[in-house]
Amino acid sequence: MGRASYLAVIFICFVSSSRISGQSCEGKCGGKLESCSCHATCVSLDNCCVDYGEYCVDVTPYSGSIFGGTDFIVLKATFNESSQIICRFNDEIKTVGYVDTDSRGHCISPLLYETGSVPFQISTDNGTTFSRHGAWLSVHPGKLDPSFKATIINATQWQYYGTPKVGGPLDMTWNTSQVRAEKVNIELWGYMEKGDPYSESWQGKWEYLYSLGRDQPNNGAFRFVPKTAGKPFSDWEVGCLRISASTHPDGTWNVQAVWTEDHALAWHLEDKFRQDSAIWALDKCKAWDQLEETLPDFLSEIIDCPCTLAQARADTGRFHTDYGCDMEKGSVCTYHPGSVHCVRAIQASPKFAAGQQCCYDHTGAQVLTDDSIGGSTPDRAHDWGSPPFVKPPRVPGFSHWLYDVLSFYYCCLWSDNCHYYFKRRPSSDCRTYQVAKAGVVFGDPHFITFDGVSYSFNGKGEYTIMVSESKELTIQGRTEPVILTNGSMVKATKLSAVAMREGTSDIIEVRLGKPQDHLQVLQNQTSLSFSEQSWMDLKGVFVFSPNPTNVTVMFPSGAGVELRLRGGTMTTTVLLPEVFKDFTRGLLGKMNGDPKDDLVTSDGQTESDQGNAEGLFNFGASWAILNESTLFTYDSEHLLNSYLHAPKHDASFRPVFSIPEDPNDPLGSQASELCSGEGSLYCRYDTLMARSLEMGNATRVSFQSHRSVVEDLEPVVSCGWLSPPTNGKKEGTRYLQGAVVKLSCDSGYVLWGSEEHTCLGTGQWSGETTTCVADNLRGIVVGSVIGALALILVIVTLIINSRQHKRETAASAVSDDGQDQIRVVF
Numbered sequence: 108m109g110r111a112s113y114l115a116v117i118f119i120c121f122v123s124s125s126r127i128s129g130q131s132c133e134g135k136c137g138g139k140l141e142s143c144s145c146h147a148t149c150v151s152l153d154n155c156c157v158d159y160g161e162y163c164v165d166v167t168p169y170s171g172s173i174f175g176g177t178d179f180i181v182l183k184a185t186f187n188e189s190s191q192i193i194c195r196f197n198d199e200i201k202t203v204g205y206v207d208t209d210s211r212g213h214c215i216s217p218l219l220y221e222t223g224s225v226p227f228q229i230s231t232d233n234g235t236t237f238s239r240h241g242a243w244l245s246v247h248p249g250k251l252d253p254s255f256k257a258t259i260i261n262a263t264q265w266q267y268y269g270t271p272k273v274g275g276p277l278d279m280t281w282n283t284s285q286v287r288a289e290k291v292n293i294e295l296w297g298y299m300e301k302g303d304p305y306s307e308s309w310q311g312k313w314e315y316l317y318s319l320g321r322d323q324p325n326n327g328a329f330r331f332v333p334k335t336a337g338k339p340f341s342d343w344e345v346g347c348l349r350i351s352a353s354t355h356p357d358g359t360w361n362v363q364a365v366w367t368e369d370h371a372l373a374w375h376l377e378d379k380f381r382q383d384s385a386i387w388a389l390d391k392c393k394a395w396d397q398l399e400e401t402l403p404d405f406l407s408e409i410i411d412c413p414c415t416l417a418q419a420r421a422d423t424g425r426f427h428t429d430y431g432c433d434m435e436k437g438s439v440c441t442y443h444p445g446s447v448h449c450v451r452a453i454q455a456s457p458k459f460a461a462g463q464q465c466c467y468d469h470t471g472a473q474v475l476t477d478d479s480i481g482g483s484t485p486d487r488a489h490d491w492g493s494p495p496f497v498k499p500p501r502v503p504g505f506s507h508w509l510y511d512v513l514s515f516y517y518c519c520l521w522s523d524n525c526h527y528y529f530k531r532r533p534s535s536d537c538r539t540y541q542v543a544k545a546g547v548v549f550g551d552p553h554f555i556t557f558d559g560v561s562y563s564f565n566g567k568g569e570y571t572i573m574v575s576e577s578k579e580l581t582i583q584g585r586t587e588p589v590i591l592t593n594g595s596m597v598k599a600t601k602l603s604a605v606a607m608r609e610g611t612s613d614i615i616e617v618r619l620g621k622p623q624d625h626l627q628v629l630q631n632q633t634s635l636s637f638s639e640q641s642w643m644d645l646k647g648v649f650v651f652s653p654n655p656t657n658v659t660v661m662f663p664s665g666a667g668v669e670l671r672l673r674g675g676t677m678t679t680t681v682l683l684p685e686v687f688k689d690f691t692r693g694l695l696g697k698m699n700g701d702p703k704d705d706l707v708t709s710d711g712q713t714e715s716d717q718g719n720a721e722g723l724f725n726f727g728a729s730w731a732i733l734n735e736s737t738l739f740t741y742d743s744e745h746l747l748n749s750y751l752h753a754p755k756h757d758a759s760f761r762p763v764f765s766i767p768e769d770p771n772d773p774l775g776s777q778a779s780e781l782c783s784g785e786g787s788l789y790c791r792y793d794t795l796m797a798r799s800l801e802m803g804n805a806t807r808v809s810f811q812s813h814r815s816v817v818e819d820l821e822p823v824v825s826c827g828w829l830s831p832p833t834n835g836k837k838e839g840t841r842y843l844q845g846a847v848v849k850l851s852c853d854s855g856y857v858l859w860g861s862e863e864h865t866c867l868g869t870g871q872w873s874g875e876t877t878t879c880v881a882d883n884l885r886g887i888v889v890g891s892v893i894g895a896l897a898l899i900l901v902i903v904t905l906i907i908n909s910r911q912h913k914r915e916t917a918a919s920a921v922s923d924d925g926q927d928q929i930r931v932v933f
Contacts, residue, residue, distance in 0.1 A: 132156045136163035136240045147633040148742035160184060162239050164229070170244035170639045171216045172251050173503060174313075175202075176351065176364030178287065181212040181229065184239060191233035196225055196243065201234065202361040217361040218313060219245045221496030222503045223644035224630075247491055247503050248347075248368045249430050250642050257281035257350055257367045263441075268333060268374035269381040270521060276332045277374060281350055283327045285365040288352030293320040293329050297343025298369065300499045300509055304402055305459075311502045315358025316340050322353045333374040341377040345369060345508045369508060371516050388521035392528070395514045399531045402487070405461040406535070409485050410452050412465035412473055414537035414843060417819040419450045419465055422543045423659050424667020424682040426450040427651070429464060440466075442515065445481035446474050453649060453661050455493035460501045462489030463535070470841070475534040477828050478840045480525055483534040486511040491644075536827050536842065538870065541685040542820045543665070546695035548572060549678040549809035550793045551589055551601040551802070556696030557683065559817075560705040562717055563789070564694065564727030565600045565762030568755045569739060571709070571730045572605070573681060573693040578664050579610040582681060583738050584694070585618075585750065588760070589797050598763040599796040602677045605670060606738035609662040612647025614738050617658050617670045619677060625655035626672050632740040671812075674805025680813065694730050720764035731756035766792045778803060786810035826866035832858070834879040844868055852879035 132138075132145035132155075139146050140156060145163055149155035160183035171177030186192070192204030194214035202215040212229065219225065222245050228237035248256065259265050260278040267273045295316045302308030317340060319331055329350075335341070351364035373380070380387045413419040419426050432440035432449035440446045446466035455462055465483045466474045476482035487510040492503030500506040511532070518528035546557040555561045565586075572582040585604040588596045604618035616629040628635045630645055637643075637652040649661040656672035665684040670677055683691065683698055691698045696705030706714040708729035714722045732755050741751040766788070769775065774795060781803055782790035789810060794803025824844035831837040834856045839848040846866045852858045861874025 130156045132159045132162040133238050134162075148740060151742040152744075164239050164241040166214070166241055166243070168255075168639055169242075169636065170246050171255060172248055172366055173219050173222055173245050174248070174347070174349070174364075174366040175216045175218040175361055176349070176366065177216040177255070178285075178363045179214055179216065179243070180207075181214065181239070181241070184212060184229075186210055186212040186231060190231040193230040193234040193237075194227055195230070195234075195237055196227045198226075198228075200361075204229070215361055215363050216243055216245070220311060220498075220502050220505075221245060222247050222492060223496075224646070244640060244643065246640055246642075247644075248366075249490070249504065250640065252639060254282060255285075255365075255639075257348065257365050259348075259367050259370065262370065266371045266373050266516070267520070269335075269376060270373070270384040276330050278328070278330045279348065279367060280328050281365045283325050285363075286325055286350055286352060287363055288325055288354065290322045290353040291325045291350050292318050292353050292355070292357065293323060293331075294318050294349045294351065294357065295346055295372075295375065296349055296366075297340075297346035297372070298505045298508070299343055299345075300502075300506065304499070309499045311499045311505055313505075314343075316343055316346065318357050319348070321357075325350075335378050335381060336375040337377070341375065344372055344376065344513055345505070346372050369504060371508075371513060373516075373521070385522040388517045389524055392514065392518040392522060392524050395517060396527045396531065403459065405456060405459040405487055406485060406533075408456045408458055409461050409463045409535070410454075410456075411535050411540040412463065412483055412537050413450075413540055413542075414473060414823045414825050415819075416448060416467035416471040416473075418540075418542060418823075419467065420448075421545075421816050421819040422667075422682065423669060424543060424661055425453055425665040425684060426465070427453050427661070429466075432466065440481065442512075443474070443481040445479050449483070451490065453491075454663055454665065455489035455491075455501070459487070460489055460493040462486035462491075462507070472841045472843075473534070473537060475536065475828055475840070476529040476532070477534065477830070480519060482529075484511075484529075484532040485535065486532075534828075536825055537823075538825045538827050540825075542822050543667070543682040543684050544687075544698050545680055545682050545813065545816050545820060546573070546698075547678065547680045547809070547813040548584060548602055548694070549813070550676060550789055550806035551599045551796065552584075552586060552676075553789045553806070553810075554694055555813060556702070556705040557681075557691065557698035558696055558700060558702040558705050560696060560702045560717065562706070562723050563720075563792070564723060565598075565764075566724065566727050566731075567600050567757040567760040568728075569732050569737065569750055570727065570756070571693040571732055572679070573691050573695045575687055575690045575692075577690045578666075578687060580607070580662065580664060580666055580687075581609075581736075581738065582607040582668060582693075583732055584679065585739060587749075589802075591798055597796055597798075598761065599793075600760075600762065601675075602679060604739060605668070605677065605679050606740075607660060607662075607668055608738055609664060609666065610647060612662065613645045615645075615648055615650060615660050616738065616740055617660070617677075619672070619675075620655075623675050624672075626652075626658050626670060626677070628652060628658055629740055632742070671809070673809055674799070674801045674803075676802060676805055676809075678805075678809040678812075680816065682816075694727060724762070724764070728756045728758075763796065767795050774798065774800075782807060785814070824866070824868055824870050826870055826872050829864060829872055832860075832877045832879045834881075835877070842866060848872075850877045855882050856880060857882050 130140055130143050135145045143156035144154050145156055145159055164184050165182045166179045168179055186206045190206050192212055194202050194204050196217055200217045202217050204214045206212055225243045225245050227241055227243050229239035230237045258280050296313055297316050298313050300311045302310050347369045348367045349364045351362050355362050429449035429451045432438050432443050434448040443466045447469050449464055449466040452463035463485050468474050474482045488500035488506035490507040493501045519525040544557040547555050553563045567586055569585045572584045574581045583606045584602050586600040587603040589599045589601050590596055606616040608614045613630050618627050620627040641653045643650045651659045658670045660668040667682040669680040687698055689699045706726050708726050714726040716722055741747050778791045778794040790803045790807040793806040826842050829848050835852040837848055837850050844866050848864050856879035859880055860877035864872040864874045867873055
């Protein structure tokens with residue numbers, strides 16, 4: 108009997124045994140059965156059903172490109188040589204898998220039109236039954252780790268090919284291990300959307316176009332000299348190349364493959380493009396401009412840009428770095444020359460799924476398209492797509508390419524007609540931007556509310572950090588006692604886990620790892636790995652973790668939660684947009700600008716004395732959660748016994764409220780050196796209580812970091828873009844309070860009005876309207892004015908003389924009449 112057959116017999120035996128006892132995980136993944144569990148927590152609790160690993164599968168790799176073609180291995184499950192594997196994604200898309208020589212099952216990821224966690228099932232009987240369940244992470248091409256995709260060498264040459272002075276051979280490379288074959292085909296695939304925009308008929312589709320090379324050696328490199336494509340292939344202007352095994356017929360869907368990033372297919376466009384690319388692009392630009400005229404206006408529903416780079420980087424709940432213009436990674440900002448950093452609005456607009464992009468220069472000022480080709484631009488289709496995905500304009504990446512990027516090539520890069528583009532994609536300034544408010548929990552633990560009230564609460568248990576019933580956002584925190592390096596416990600606590608959910612989103616929990624040198628992230632009580640991808644699109648929430656000590660969680664409301672590991676403690680910063688004003692409760696207070704009502708207990712009682720340590724302790728204890736509302740995971744005996752089956756607030760744990768001072772303690776002088784200035788009491792308390800300069804320094808850094816965030820999010824006044832006068836120019840592109848813009852006229856013109864304008868605190872520009880008048884008209888204008896004044900003077904003189912003559916005549920008549928009357932009387 109072979110090894111595979113032997114394993115299959117064993118598998119059948121224990122599955123049969125499990126089914127007889129009614130304890131099989133087949134079709135029950137995520138559930139908790141009577142005597143065993145099919146839930147993800149069963150592994151650490153050691154109570155899994157015997158066939159848990161067979162039916163509730165993990166895979167490696169766990170992620171891949173939205174284009175599909177990734178070969179992933181099913182871990183732990185057992186397969187035999189006769190298994191006919193079919194993998195089904197989202198209950199509808201099927202790919203053919205296989206069993207390798209080690210009896211491991213493999214699936215091939217399909218081409219998808221969505222990003223995020225995609226459920227899949229596995230059949231071993233050629234699609235008759237699907238008994239195994241797992242999840243696959245579909246990733247936006249721009250966010251995909253470079254090791255997972257083919258690389259086009261000198262992308263500028265590819266995307267400008269056929270324009271003046273750009274030609275020659277094109278090169279690409281790939282990792283040969285990603286295609287299991289000796290010979291490969293190099294295929295071109297294109298993306299197009301058809302149907303009436305914003306109608307049910309609007310559909311996006313990838314299609315195989317043609318092959319550039321067949322039976323090429325799988326040596327990881329390919330070079331070719333592109334030829335122009337004839338109709339209808341040249342109608343596809345966005346696409347990418349796929350490398351797949353030559354054993355598959357051309358254009359076979361959903362086979363193991365590696366893809367390049369999607370790009371503008373300049374190199375294959377029709378002959379007219381190469382004959383005169385500027386004229387060809389101008390025609391396309393005008394056609395796009397006419398199409399835009401017929402489409403609905405999306406600009407009114409997108410979020411406004413932050414006024415400064417500091418605001419944009421601090422408002423992490425609503426904005427995230429644009430990977431194409433990232434100052435931390437030294438990006439060249441190809442599409443935004445003059446900018447050093449851009450961010451994108453994280454959430455697409457509600458109705459039209461539009462996006463916002465905001466770019467900033469080296470001074471931190473927003474760059475506007477009215478001033479520069481590198482300015483901030485809105486997007487008809489959000490680059491990252493938007494749930495429920497699948498249909499335009501919500502298809503990640505691809506819809507954005509067609510409606511926002513190709514048009515930029517037409518109007519700005521392949522021709523010099525950016526005015527068409529910027530007419531339809533103007534920068535929004537920041538006059539309606541409203542800053543987020545930040546609250547923080549740090550150290551062991553200290554709190555600074557959204558309205559700036561600071562206090563300490565060292566309770567042990569699980570508490571409501573903040574809750575907003577109207578916005579359906581809940582954030583809970585768990586604290587645990589501080590343990591010294593010698594293993595002894597002190598009478599102080601620290602934040603050890605934070606769990607959160609908005610509406611019906613996935614529950615995200617971030618907690619101290621074991622050992623406590625990293626943060627562990629859980630999605631609905633299942634641990635997530637960020638070893639392959641740093642960004643995850645999950646249900647109703649985004650999670651970003653660029654390194655093991657840094658996690659940011661972003662919700663559709665614009666709320667953001669930053670979690671940082673410092674000195675063995677978690678610092679949690681909650682950022683809320685203006686829509687949460689007056690709608691928050693909990694340990695971070697009521698966000699309304701009034702610090703007096705921040706320390707309100709869960710039953711509505713106000714603790715007015717911030718110096719009353721006992722009162723603050725009772726206030727914090729009142730926000731203990733209930734088991735019925737907990738969002739936390741209890742996947743160890745310790746967590747079960749200490750938190751789930753124990754009071755949510757441990758009344759027996761009494762912390763030390765005041766700083767222990769001992770003049771003979773050598774750590775005291777060291778703490779004095781470390782802790783100075785604002786926030787020094789927190790730093791000193793943590794240093795002396797935890798007997799750790801590292802922890803004290805972490806508290807100091809966290810406090811200072813929070814102060815910096817609050818300062819960065821201070822509101823600023825914008826007066827909006829100021830246009831130069833017709834036939835003139837301006838000096839200055841800053842439009843915030845105190846900024847000065849100088850206006851001048853071109854040669855042959857004279858300035859009328861104010862030469863200098865200052866942005867006032869009212870949001871208005873100082874001075875009078877500025878115009879430029881042709882110099883040869885000045886004499887005419889002055890002469891006209893003098894002539895008009897002379898004419899007025901003549902008319903006034905005539906009127907005065909006329910009135911005087913009339914008075915004299917009237918006076919003479921009165922005199923004569925008087926004499927006649929006298930003669931009659933006398």
